[in-house]
Amino acid sequence: MRLRTKLILAFSGPLAILIILGLISARTITKSSHTVERIFRENYDSADACLKMKDAILVMDGTAEIFVWDGVKDEKTIAADLEFVNHLRFQQGNVTLPGEQDLTDSLTNQWNTYRVALEKFFTLSSEGTDRRQFYRNSILPQSQRVLDIAQRIIDINLNNMVSTDGQVRKEAAETNRTLLLLVLSGILLSALFVGIFWQSMVRPISRLMDSVQEIQRGNLDFFVHVHSKDEIGNLASAFNEMTSTLRRFRKMNRTKLLRSQRATISVLNALPQAIAVCNPGGGIELSNEAAVKMFALAPGKSIKDAADEKIVELFSQANLEMRPFCNKGWDWAIQKFSDGDEKFFLPEAIPIFDDEHGLIGVTMVISDVTRLRQLDEAKNGLISTVSHELKTPLTSIRLATHALLNEKLGVLNPKQTELVLAAREESDRLHRIIENLLELGRMESGGARLDLMPISAEEILLAAADEMRTAFADRGVSLSLELPADSPRVLADRLRLGIVFANLLNNALKHTPPGGRVTLSGREEGGEVLFSVEDTGEGIPQENLPHIFEKFFRVPGCEEYGTSGLGLAIVKEITEGHGSNIKVNSSPGKGARFEFALSKAESV
Structure with missing residues (x-):
């Protein structure tokens, strides 16, 4: 029926x-x-x-x-x-x-x-x-x-x-x-x-409902036994066929998933980095042998239980701001001892997004940078040694050129004077390079401690402008000064902050043609003072902005200025030592603007 x-x-x-x-x-x-x-x-x-x-x-x-x-x-x-x-x-x-x-x-x-x-x-x-x-x-x-x-x-x-x-x-x-x-x-x-038709109509529907609930709980092995030949019987048969198809697909998907998971684990274990994949809550779902051995980041545990706070902090930042975090400074390096050897690791947090840009996890990549650190230390040691070794003969050369130019040893003809002047300029440039290398080495090694004290922001800006005003006048570039209204005091190292402004102003002067303008300014923003140096020069191409603060980097096409590529690197190290972060905004033909913020002395 x-x-x-x-x-x-x-x-x-x-x-x-x-x-x-x-x-x-x-x-x-x-x-x-x-x-x-x-x-x-x-x-x-x-x-x-x-x-x-x-x-x-x-x-x-x-x-x-x-x-x-x-x-x-x-x-x-x-x-x-x-x-x-x-x-x-x-x-x-x-x-x-x-x-x-x-x-x-x-x-x-x-x-x-x-x-x-x-x-x-x-x-x-x-x-x-x-x-x-x-x-x-x-x-x-x-x-x-x-x-x-x-x-x-x-x-x-x-x-x-x-x-x-x-x-x-x-x-x-x-x-x-x-x-x-x-x-x-x-x-x-x-x-x-109802009593007559209960057996043939309501009970099969109840069985179907039980089957749906079983499938909802993940049980695809449930079979509906219905002997009627009506629509409910047809529905039950179709339902059984559907569950059978789902069982086949589940078996296939499990096989594919298991194969993919095993392949992924094999690939991860072959990598030298320690890698752990976490869900947004911090639960570790996948990790390789290096992550388990070196940092105890085993699947099933929480990233928040990691022994090192730097890993937890990077995960929290990537989870909160949904962007990659990779700190390359050695102060973020994690020190570990393995078989009596000292090793250093740098962590990196990479968020994982779905198709709608929703956060579904974070991948922690912890790279072994021991070799890089050793090379960097060797490089710094070599640079420091060479700089010190060059400094003594260079001092003699500079004294000799100054003595010759003073004509204490005799009168020079015009050609000799030209050659000695060129020698003096090159020796002075080499001296500045050596001093910058030594200062940069001290900053990177932590040997140069900052002498922080309350200093008037207006005093800092005036001193920096006065030191460079003659050079600006000789080149025909105007230097304008915008002072903060209430002359707030900042906590800074006077000597090294002077080096920062000297490098920024010297860089702006070199890249601004005669008739241009450079603006040195400072203004209050909340509990900080924002300092900036802005010029109207040729600007910096966008593809070069990420490398502008790297050591020995020079913008292609600007080699004629004779720069060493160390000035902005020193600026970056000094500002970061003050707890700040220097930024640059620029585009070709529209000049460049460098800015950084220092905390006010009364807010510290």
Whole structure:
């Protein structure tokens, strides 16, 4: 049997009961309404007619009483007589109750007697005694008999209205009992149909619901046993086929996932870096052998339980700001000892995004930089040694050139003077390079400690501008100064901050053509003072901006300026030593702007 047929049979019984109940209810209500309306209308009309007849009798009694004393017949008597006759005729045609006809006939007879007596009364002589006696003995008693009969007719109609209401209530109660019986029958019939079709319709649906819940919990081995051949049976068969297909896909996906996971782990284990893949909450989901061995970053653990705080801090920054974090400074290096050897590692945090740029994880890459650190230390040692070794003979060369230019050893001809001047300039440039190398080595090794003290920002800017003003005037470049309004004090090393501004101003002067302008400024921003050096020179190409602060880097095409490529590297080391971060904004043909911020002395 098809599901549609079962549903039709299941709902046909209750539907038939509802239709029967509706028809009986409509018929009963309509019948009761018409009966009540007819009975109440007939009884009410009879009672109303009798009341008006009583009013007419009372009016005629009143005119008769006036006639007793005045002997004048009032015209109201005729109108009242006519009104009584009209209502009496209506009552004669509206007799509906048992005994009402006899009372109506009696009322007619008594009325006729009353009219005859009243006509005789109005024809009596003018002697007041006869009229009064006739009025008391004939008119009033006959009038009372008419009134009594009219009242009796009113009473039986009113009583019938009350009894009719009772009959209506009785019929309504009977109807209610009938409807209640039908409702109970409908309920029993519906329960019977539900009981009959439960086995073949509801139970298979319940099994399907159980199957859906099992699949929701991940159990794809659940099988629905349904033996019916209706739509539910077809649905169950399709459901079983679907779960079978899902089982095959799950097996295939598990195989692919396992293969991919094993391949990924093999690749990660082959890498020299320690790698751990974490979810946004910090749980480690995947890591290679190096991460487990060196940093105990095993799958199932939390990155927040890592022994080194630098790893946790980088993960938190990448998770919060959703961008890669890689600090290449040696102060971020993690020191480890393995088999008695000292090793250094630099951590890096790389966020992982989904297709909608939502954060789904963070990859921690911890690289072994021991060899790089050793090479860097060797390079710094070599540079320091060479610089010190060059410094002594260079000092002698500089003294010799100065002595020759002072002509203490004899007068030089113009050609000799030109050659000695060139030698002095080159020796001075070489001296500056050596000093920069030594200063940079001290900053990188941590040997140069900053002498921090409160210094007026205005004083710093004025000193830097005064030192470079002559060089700017010789080149024809204007140097403008923008001082902060309240002259705040910053916490800084006076000597090294002077080196920063000297390098920035010297760099701006070299790259600004005559007629250009360089602006040295400082302004307050919250608890800091923002210093900047801005020029109107040729600017820096965008592809060179990331390398501008690297050692020995020179912008291609600017070799003719004779720079060593160390000035901006020294600026970066000194500003970072002050806890700041120097930034550069530039584009070709629009100049360059270098800026960094120092904390105010009172806010530290």
